[in-house]
Amino acid sequence: MNEIRFNKKQHSHSDEVGDIVIDHLSKTFKTDDKEVVAIKDFSLDIKKGELISVVGPSGCGKTTLLRCIAGLEKPTSGTVSSNGKVFTEPGADRGMVFQDFALFPWRSVRKNVEFGMEVAGVPKAERRERAEKYLKLVGLENFMDARIHELSGGMKQRVGIARAFVNNPDVILMDEPFGALDAQTRNIMQMELVKILEKTDQTIIFITHSVEEAVFLSDRVVVLTKRPAEIKEIIDVPWPRPRNRTDPEFTALRKKILDELEKENVMTG
Numbered sequence: 001m002n003e004i005r006f007n008k009k010q011h012s013h014s015d016e017v018g019d020i021v022i023d024h025l026s027k028t029f030k031t032d033d034k035e036v037v038a039i040k041d042f043s044l045d046i047k048k049g050e051l052i053s054v055v056g057p058s059g060c061g062k063t064t065l066l067r068c069i070a071g072l073e074k075p076t077s078g079t080v081s082s083n084g085k086v087f088t089e090p091g092a093d094r095g096m097v098f099q100d101f102a103l104f105p106w107r108s109v110r111k112n113v114e115f116g117m118e119v120a121g122v123p124k125a126e127r128r129e130r131a132e133k134y135l136k137l138v139g140l141e142n143f144m145d146a147r148i149h150e151l152s153g154g155m156k157q158r159v160g161i162a163r164a165f166v167n168n169p170d171v172i173l174m175d176e177p178f179g180a181l182d183a184q185t186r187n188i189m190q191m192e193l194v195k196i197l198e199k200t201d202q203t204i205i206f207i208t209h210s211v212e213e214a215v216f217l218s219d220r221v222v223v224l225t226k227r228p229a230e231i232k233e234i235i236d237v238p239w240p241r242p243r244n245r246t247d248p249e250f251t252a253l254r255k256k257i258l259d260e261l262e263k264e265n266v267m268t269g
C-alpha cells in the first residue's frame with residue numbers, strides 16, 4: 001500500500017490554532033424551573049499537537065466542555081481561545097467526531113466525507129481525491145458509494161473519523177468516538193488513530209469513559225470531578241505509542257486513574 005502523507009496546512013501561522021487556553025470557563029444551563037451548572041471556573045492549557053483525554057463521571061460536563069471549545073455552546077463566563085483569538089463560533093479549524101456519528105443518512109459515504117469541502121468550495125476533483133485518500137486510510141475503500149444505513153456501527157464511526165480528518169483541521173474534538181463500538185472494533189480503531197497520529201501534528205481532545213483507552217492514546221489524562229466539572233488531577237503518560245496494554249507500568253497507571261474516578265463516583269452516590 002502506498003504511504004499516505006498528509007498535506008500540511010497552507011495558511012500562515014497567524015490564523016493557525018496554536019496552544020488552546022481555557023480560561024475560567026463556566027457554563028450554566030437555564031431551563032424553566034431550574035439551573036444546571038455544567039462547568040464551573042474551569043481553566044486548562046492544551047499544547048499544540050497534544051493528545052489530551054478527558055475522563056470523568058457521567059453527566060459531569062464533558063460534552064459541554066467540548067462543545068464550548070467547538071464554539072457550538074456559548075460560555076456563561078470565561079473564554080476558550082488560541083493566540084489571543086476567542087472561539088465564539090464553530091470553524092473549519094476545529095473538526096468534531098460525535099459519539100452518535102452524526103452522519104447525513106441521505107448521502108453516500110463518499111459524500112459525507114466530502115461535505116466540509118463542499119461548504120468550503122473545494123473543486124470537485126480535489127474533493128474526490130482527498131475523500132478517497134482518507135476513506136482508504138480508515139479501510140472503507142470498498143464502501144465509498146454505500147449508503148449510511150448499510151454500514152455497521154464501526155464503519156459509521158470510520159466515516160465520522162475520515163470526515164473530521166479530511167479537512168485537516170488544527171484541532172480534532174472527539175466525544176466518546178468509540179463508545180458505541182464492541183471491544184474488538186474499539187481496539188482496532190484505537191490502533192488506527194495511533195497510526196494517523198504518527199502522520200499529523202493535530203491537537204486532539206478526546207473524551208472517553210474508558211481509562212484504558214485514555215492511557216493507550218494520550219499524552220495527558222485530565223480527570224474531572226462530578227458535576228460541575230472541575231479538574232481533579234492531570235496525569236502525564238510519558239511512553240511512546242503504540243503502547244502495550246499488558247505492560248505492568250501501563251496497568252498500574254490505569255488502576256491509579258480508576259481509583260481516582262471511583263472516589264468521585266462514591267462521592268456522587
Ligand SMILES: Nc1ncnc2c1ncn2[C@@H]1O[C@H](COP(=O)(O)OP(=O)(O)OP(=O)(O)O)[C@@H](O)[C@H]1O
Pocket residue numbers: 029030031036037038057058059060061062063064065227
Ligand atoms: N442543552 C442543555 N440544556 C440543559 N441542560 C443541559 C444541556 N446540555 C447539558 N445539560 C446538562 O449539563 C450537565 C452536563 O452534561 P454533559 O452532557 O456535558 O455531561 P457529560 O459529562 O458529557 O455526560 P456523559 O458522560 O453522560 O456523556 C448535565 O446535567 C446535563 O443534563
Ligand SMILES: [Mg+2]
Pocket residue numbers: 062063064
Ligand atoms: Mg457526554
